Amino acid sequence: MSAGESHDLLERYRDRHPRAAANLGRVLAMPDLTAAGPLAPDVRVRLPLVHIRYPS
Numbered sequence: 796m797s798a799g800e801s802h803d804l805l806e807r808y809r810d811r812h813p814r815a816a817a818n819l820g821r822v823l824a825m826p827d828l829t830a831a832g833p834l835a836p837d838v839r840v841r842l843p844l845v846h847i848r849y850p851s
Contacts, residue, residue, distance in 0.1 A: 796846045801839040809834070 796804070809816040809828060820828025825842060827834050 796844050798839045801842075801844045802834060802836070804844060805838060805842065806834055 805828075817829040820826060823842065825838070827838050
């Protein structure tokens with residue numbers, strides 16, 4: 796997953812699931828997930844995401 800896609804996905808996740816994102820932010824010690832406002836540009840480095848594809 797590209798850096799831009801990771802950042803966008805985290806933004807959407809936080810917008811759609813604010814309580815879950817806040818809990819995840821607390822567990823991972825990532826305050827950007829708990830705070831309002833735009834995510835820091837380096838969040839994609841600190842929380843890398845991968846896309847897993849299952850065979851169909």
